[in-house]
Amino acid sequence: MGSGLWSIEKRASLRSDSILSEIENVPETGPLSIVVLGASGDLAKKKTFPALFHLYRQGFLPPDEVKIFGYARTKISDDELRNRIRSYLVNDKGASAEQVDDVSNFLQLIQYVSGSYDSEDGFRLLDKEISVHESLKKSVEGSSRRLFYLALPPSVYPSVCRMIKTCCMNKSDLGGWTRIIVEKPFGRDLQSAEQLSTQIGELFDEPQIYRIDHYLGKELVQNMLVLRFANRFFLPLWNRDNIDNVQIVFREDFGTEGRGGYFDQYGIIRDIIQNHLLQVFCLIAMEKPISLKPEHIRDEKVKVLESVLPITYDEVVLGQYEGYRDDPTVPDHSNTPTFATVILRIHNERWEGVPFILKAGKALNSRKAEIRVQFKDVPGDIFKCQKQGRNEFVIRLQPSEAIYMKFTVKKPGLEMSTVQSELDLSYGQRYQGVTIPEAYERLILDTIRGDQQHFVRRDELKASWEIFTPLLHKIDAGEFKSIPYKPGSRGPAEADELLERAGYVQTHGYIWIPPTL
Numbered sequence: 037m038g039s040g041l042w043s044i045e046k047r048a049s050l051r052s053d054s055i056l057s058e059i060e061n062v063p064e065t066g067p068l069s070i071v072v073l074g075a076s077g078d079l080a081k082k083k084t085f086p087a088l089f090h091l092y093r094q095g096f097l098p099p100d101e102v103k104i105f106g107y108a109r110t111k112i113s114d115d116e117l118r119n120r121i122r123s124y125l126v127n128d129k130g131a132s133a134e135q136v137d138d139v140s141n142f143l144q145l146i147q148y149v150s151g152s153y154d155s156e157d158g159f160r161l162l163d164k165e166i167s168v169h170e171s172l173k174k175s176v177e178g179s180s181r182r183l184f185y186l187a188l189p190p191s192v193y194p195s196v197c198r199m200i201k202t203c204c205m206n207k208s209d210l211g212g213w214t215r216i217i218v219e220k221p222f223g224r225d226l227q228s229a230e231q232l233s234t235q236i237g238e239l240f241d242e243p244q245i246y247r248i249d250h251y252l253g254k255e256l257v258q259n260m261l262v263l264r265f266a267n268r269f270f271l272p273l274w275n276r277d278n279i280d281n282v283q284i285v286f287r288e289d290f291g292t293e294g295r296g297g298y299f300d301q302y303g304i305i306r307d308i309i310q311n312h313l314l315q316v317f318c319l320i321a322m323e324k325p326i327s328l329k330p331e332h333i334r335d336e337k338v339k340v341l342e343s344v345l346p347i348t349y350d351e352v353v354l355g356q357y358e359g360y361r362d363d364p365t366v367p368d369h370s371n372t373p374t375f376a377t378v379i380l381r382i383h384n385e386r387w388e389g390v391p392f393i394l395k396a397g398k399a400l401n402s403r404k405a406e407i408r409v410q411f412k413d414v415p416g417d418i419f420k421c422q423k424q425g426r427n428e429f430v431i432r433l434q435p436s437e438a439i440y441m442k443f444t445v446k447k448p449g450l451e452m453s454t455v456q457s458e459l460d461l462s463y464g465q466r467y468q469g470v471t472i473p474e475a476y477e478r479l480i481l482d483t484i485r486g487d488q489q490h491f492v493r494r495d496e497l498k499a500s501w502e503i504f505t506p507l508l509h510k511i512d513a514g515e516f517k518s519i520p521y522k523p524g525s526r527g528p529a530e531a532d533e534l535l536e537r538a539g540y541v542q543t544h545g546y547i548w549i550p551p552t553l
């Protein structure tokens with residue numbers, strides 16, 4: 037293998053061999069049933085089944101142990117479900133013969149069961165089919181593992197969880213397990229999230245519940261703790277003495293695209309900021325955990341969330357792109373924000389006075405998610421560096437994962453002048469040949485392994501809703517207006533003004549030249 041060239045290894049077992057894992061991962065064998073509830077839906081076909089396929093291809097879902105069940109109300113056959121999924125697994129045109137074979141073999145693992153979400157008949161049938169699979173695999177009693185993925189609207193979570201608990205639990209106490217993965221949005225505000233947590237908590241213990249936030253499965257989000265706590269560089273700099281402001285930005289260059297009906301009930305804060313960006317925020321701002329044990333990490337996340345001050349309304353800008361209401365499923369007078377900039381401030385020794393600017397928008401001029409840490413000016417500047425711009429440490433989550441530092445150097449040549457340059461770790465160049473796993477792929481594997489590090493704990497969820505609920509209620513009551521912006525723009529100009537007021541200094545004249553491969 038040449039330098040910098042890695043390859044994906046096939047794994048024969050589900051054991052985690054990560055050096056970072058502090059969980060005792062005892063290799064498990066025996067039948068594994070993965071049930072995708074809402075199998076007829078958008079998430080299932082676009083994300084869940086493709087993630088399962090990638091795990092299968094890498095040897096994580098051995099066919100002699102695994103069966104995948106799709107469950108939904110729609111009356112379709114096994115083959116109809118398989119045909120719906122097929123084109124999302126590989127690109128038909130570019131697929132090799134091996135990939136085509138893999139797709140066919142994978143699809144044969146899938147069985148569809150139709151039933152409702154609130155009556156026992158369908159779930160009893162599902163349980164029967166799972167039991168057939170388990171007995172075919174000649175399992176010893178109790179070794180069976182049952183994973184339920186709720187790719188469903190949250191309105192049906194309570195009844196579905198009740199049905200699983202009543203009809204479909206792993207039948208023995210001799211080992212094995214039953215786990216459920218629940219998707220966001222987990223509630224609409226503090227009260228509804230707590231109510232949902234209580235309903236599900238009455239049925240399942242916290243170690244059985246995996247609240248998925250797919251941003252926690254992204255490569256560079258998973259890298260955050262390593263960057264911060266395994267590098268001496270950052271330890272002394274990561275505080276209010278050196279850092280001026282932090283931006284966590286999510287931009288999409290398309291609108292709500294057929295999901296307007298769903299989106300209008302939630303808006304960009306509930307869709308992106310309260311969950312995805314806030315999880316990233318935790319990893320940037322939290323203190324060092326005692327160890328990498330999931331509970332130690334999650335304890336620190338809760339602490340920093342609880343240190344966030346109430347949001348000040350003059351540090352919020354909301355926007356809605358023109359044309360959003362043309363979607364027939366969106367009410368004509370909707371005020372739902374499709375863009376928001378919200379500043380969070382942390383009341384603790386490390387971060388007092390440092391604005392954390394969370395920004396998310398749909399139908400903007402680019403698709404990007406990044407973290408931008410901007411450092412303070414150099415005191416007593418003798419080079420006039422401040423004209424060049426400040427040091428920045430940027431982590432680009434997508435597209436094209438990269439970590440780079442913008443800093444000032446002498447401009448090459450005879451003159452003594454300065455210029456902004458960069459230390460650039462572009463993954464496409466540094467890790468050629470590496471396929472970065474999809475977020476859902478990692479997180480489903482974590483669930484099978486029983487590792488909750490990258491999942492949201494109940495108290496974490498509560499603390500996150502506590503931060504945003506007063507603002508959300510104000511928006512819901514029509515007391516906070518969304519400013520219109522042009523699709524394909526940067527969003528409302530007021531958001532850039534807020535950024536400037538918060539202390540962000542834009543670098544002028546710096547041009548990044550992509551590394552050539």
Ligand SMILES: NC(=O)C1=CN([C@@H]2O[C@H](COP(=O)(O)OP(=O)(O)OC[C@H]3O[C@@H](n4cnc5c(N)ncnc54)[C@H](OP(=O)(O)O)[C@@H]3O)[C@@H](O)[C@H]2O)C=CC1
Pocket residue numbers: 074075076077078079080082108109110153186187188189190191192219220221
């Ligand atoms: N789509 C995406 O990109 C993302 C989705 N999510 C979350 O994942 C979950 C599923 O999303 P998605 O697949 O887009 O949702 P869908 O609207 O596609 O719903 C999934 C399935 O649920 C059933 N369903 C839909 N509406 C209802 C209802 N009102 N009552 C009962 N059953 C219903 C339908 O199956 P049937 O009628 O056959 O039973 C449908 O195929 C949601 O919680 C969503 O917020 C999270 C991140 C991204």
Ligand SMILES: O=C1O[C@H](COP(=O)(O)O)[C@@H](O)[C@H](O)[C@H]1O
Pocket residue numbers: 250288307308405
């Ligand atoms: O959860 C969601 O995320 C997607 C964006 O995910 P990404 O991995 O492509 O960044 C967003 O489009 C969707 O509105 C939201 O529900």
